[in-house]
Amino acid sequence: MILGCIIVFLNSLMLRWPIFGLVSLILLPLLATTLTKQTGKNYLAKLFYIVILLFLWLPFSALSFSLERLNQVALSLPLSAWIFTNRRIILGIGLLIFLVLYYLALRSFLGIIPYFTTSASLKETLKQSFSKTKHHFWHYAKYIVLGGASLWGVDLLGLWATTLVTTQSVAIIYAVSFWTLKQILLLSLVFWSIKSELISRPAVALPANWKKWGAGVLVLLALGIQVNLAHKALNVDQGTLPLVISHRGVDGKNGVQNTLPALDKTTHAAKPAYVELDIQETADRRFVVSHDENLRKLAHKNLVIADNSLEQLTQVKLKENGHVAYVTSFDSYLKQAQKLKQSLLVELKINQGTGKKFSEYFCELYGKKLAKRDAVHSMDLAAINELKQRLPKMQAGYILPFNLFSLAENKADFYSLEYKTATKNFIQTAHANGKKVYLWTINSPKQALMAWVLGADGVITDVPSKIEKSLADRSSKTYLKANLKLYLKGMI
Numbered sequence: 045m046i047l048g049c050i051i052v053f054l055n056s057l058m059l060r061w062p063i064f065g066l067v068s069l070i071l072l073p074l075l076a077t078t079l080t081k082q083t084g085k086n087y088l089a090k091l092f093y094i095v096i097l098l099f100l101w102l103p104f105s106a107l108s109f110s111l112e113r114l115n116q117v118a119l120s121l122p123l124s125a126w127i128f129t130n131r132r133i134i135l136g137i138g139l140l141i142f143l144v145l146y147y148l149a150l151r152s153f154l155g156i157i158p159y160f161t162t163s164a165s166l167k168e169t170l171k172q173s174f175s176k177t178k179h180h181f182w183h184y185a186k187y188i189v190l191g192g193a194s195l196w197g198v199d200l201l202g203l204w205a206t207t208l209v210t211t212q213s214v215a216i217i218y219a220v221s222f223w224t225l226k227q228i229l230l231l232s233l234v235f236w237s238i239k240s241e242l243i244s245r246p247a248v249a250l251p252a253n254w255k256k257w258g259a260g261v262l263v264l265l266a267l268g269i270q271v272n273l274a275h276k277a278l279n280v281d282q283g284t285l286p287l288v289i290s291h292r293g294v295d296g297k298n299g300v301q302n303t304l305p306a307l308d309k310t311t312h313a314a315k316p317a318y319v320e321l322d323i324q325e326t327a328d329r330r331f332v333v334s335h336d337e338n339l340r341k342l343a344h345k346n347l348v349i350a351d352n353s354l355e356q357l358t359q360v361k362l363k364e365n366g367h368v369a370y371v372t373s374f375d376s377y378l379k380q381a382q383k384l385k386q387s388l389l390v391e392l393k394i395n396q397g398t399g400k401k402f403s404e405y406f407c408e409l410y411g412k413k414l415a416k417r418d419a420v421h422s423m424d425l426a427a428i429n430e431l432k433q434r435l436p437k438m439q440a441g442y443i444l445p446f447n448l449f450s451l452a453e454n455k456a457d458f459y460s461l462e463y464k465t466a467t468k469n470f471i472q473t474a475h476a477n478g479k480k481v482y483l484w485t486i487n488s489p490k491q492a493l494m495a496w497v498l499g500a501d502g503v504i505t506d507v508p509s510k511i512e513k514s515l516a517d518r519s520s521k522t523y524l525k526a527n528l529k530l531y532l533k534g535m536i
Contacts, residue, residue, distance in 0.1 A: 128423075128445060150184050151177045191233040198226055199532070206529045210521055212278055215528045219274040220267060222532055227266075277531045282523050286495055287317035287502035288512045289389055291485055292335060296507050300342065300362045302333040303369035304380055311386045314508035318389040318419065319381065323374045325398050329405070330354035331374035337395055339371070350398070378413065389504075390414065391443070392422040403430040411435045421460050429455045441482070460484060460504065463491060468536040471499045489514035497526045498535070 127134060154176050155169035164172070177184055202222045209215045292301035295314045299306030302321050310319060322335040326349060339347040342362040349357060360371045374390075381388050394402055411434070414420065421441035422428055428440045432455035441458035444465075458480035461470070471481045483495045484504035492511045495503045496518065505511045530536045 131445075147181075150181060153184075187233065191230070194229060194233065195226065198229060202532055203529055206525050206532065209525055209528055212524060215278050215524055216271065216274045219278065219528060219531055220270045223270050224267070274531065277536050278524070278527055280527065282520065283496070283499055285515050285518075286492075286500045287482075288314070288508045288515070289318040289320050289482065289502050289504045290314060290316040290508045291320050291504045291506045293319045293321050294506060295509050297365035297367075299367045300364040300369040302335060302377075303362065303372050304377065305367070305369050307377065307380060307386070308384070310508065311381075311384045314512060316386075316508045316512075317502065318387045320389040320391065320504055321377065322391045322393050324349040324393050324395075325402070326354045326357060327351055328353045332357050333372045333374055333377050335393075337393070343371075350396075374410075378410070381418075388414070388418040390418065390420045392420055392424065392427060394422060394424040394427055403427045403434065407431060407434045411438065414438065419458075421458070425454055425456070432456070441480075458482060458501070463495060463503075466495070466498055466500070466535075468498050468530070475499070486511060493518065493522065493526045494530065497523060497530055 152170055152173050155166075155173035158164055158172065159166060159169040202225075205218070209218055290310050293299075293303070293307045293310055294301050295306075295310040298309045298313070307319060310316065321333050323331045324334045324337060325331055330353075332349060332354065334349060336342075337349055339345070339349065339357075339360060339362070342364055343360050344363070347357070347360060354373055357371045358373055362369050362371060378388065392402070392406065415435055415438045419439035419441065420428075420431065421443050423443045423445070425442050428442050431438060432440050439457050440455075441460050442454060442456040443460040445462055456479060459474055460482045461484070463483040463486055466481075466483055474481050480501035481499075482502040482504055483498075483500045486492050486495055486503035486505045487507055489511070492503055492505075492514050496515065503511060527536070
């Protein structure tokens with residue numbers, strides 16, 4: 045009971061403050077000496093064993109590679125670019141490491157209790173654990189599966205119940221109760237999985253004061269911490285609604301993406317804050333509006349933009365969602381947007397077909413035309429930094445395909461971030477550095493609500509009319525429920 049309370053207490057701390065994981069490395073061996081009759085082992089040996097266990101169980105612990113942990117690590121720009129370029133290889137290696145750790149953790153976990161309660165060495169306890177699990181891997185793996193399914197079920201039920209919460213006080217009570225239930229369930233699953241080992245071990249001899257006050261104090265501390273965390277997370281101002289930005293200039297299926305007919309329809313129907321579009325450089329160093337380097341998807345023939353002239357490309361017919369349109373030059377698109385008084389968010393597509401000194405060339409052609417009401421963004425941060433150096437007044441942003449690591453210092457005015465990896469910590473950090481955050485691609489009312497609660501400054505969407513309407517209908521109670529849901533998910 046006492047040990048269980050200690051584990052719950054430490055886990056509550058590690059969930060929000062990883063530094064307490066280091067404290068645990070010191071505290072747990074000391075507790076092991078106090079809570080068991082075995083005192084013959086060297087302290088450093090116990091510490092070493094705890095380190096091994098934490099490493100093996102890293103994928104399943106509160107110290108796992110979560111977004112909140114990783115985006116506190118600053119990487120250099122070259123390294124960030126390399127990670128993105130080789131993301132598939134890195135993902136494969138990461139998955140392989142996860143499976144190896146998963147296997148080793150299951151084979152070694154039966155050695156935990158014997159190591160701290162007998163005179164057996166680390167080598168002996170690990171050998172015994174591997175022997176006991178040799179032909180019973182799936183027998184013990186079921187505890188992970190059942191535990192995961194149970195926790196998943198609790199999560200689903202808990203998230204559904206957030207729809208019933210209507211006041212802030214109830215939300216705080218509910219959040220703490222939800223967390224406590226999960227902790228108890230997790231602790232029960234752990235002891236269930238090692239119950240056979242516990243039966244044969246010597247009884248724990250505890251000082252009287254531990255028995256009388258230890259559990260109660262630890263439980264109160266854990267609950268106090270959770271109440272404080274929940275109050276800070278749920279007692280927040282709603283802020284302003286995010287800007288709605290039309291992705292590739294469409295509003296649902298109203299036309300072919302990145303074409304003039306779609307721009308006209310979207311501007312009149314949705315009236316977005318920005319129309320986002322993509323530009324590619326042609327063989328004669330002009331620009332057309334297109335997301336892909338090759339027009340195969342929309343033109344149904346193999347046409348690489350960098351290998352063809354502007355005149356050739358503007359004769360190409362595109363088809364999408366039952367609509368037909370021609371490839372549009374950026375000059376024509378910009379002229380029409382200015383006529384409609386529609387602000388643009390221009391994505392600079394920089395690839396192998398892009399000419400040298402791209403930023404300098406683009407600034408010469410369009411810098412003054414775009415600086416007043418429009419903005420640009422790109423996945424090439426070096427190009428954005430150079431553009432800002434040449435045109436400081438230009439609104440320029442860096443597109444992040446994912447949010448895993450914090451960024452090195454840069455000149456960008458805003459970030460365009462894939463919404464699935466967005467966290468409140470990242471957005472708050474960006475705001476503290478004077479940068480806005482736009483999330484993409486937000487196509488449902490639930491996603492738009494999430495973006496609002498996280499504090500996003502804008503949402504890039506394929507359905508701007510739908511998203512504008514859903515955000516306009518939001519109330520304070522809706523915001524509270526969404527905020528509670530994100531808190532339970534660990535996103536805030």
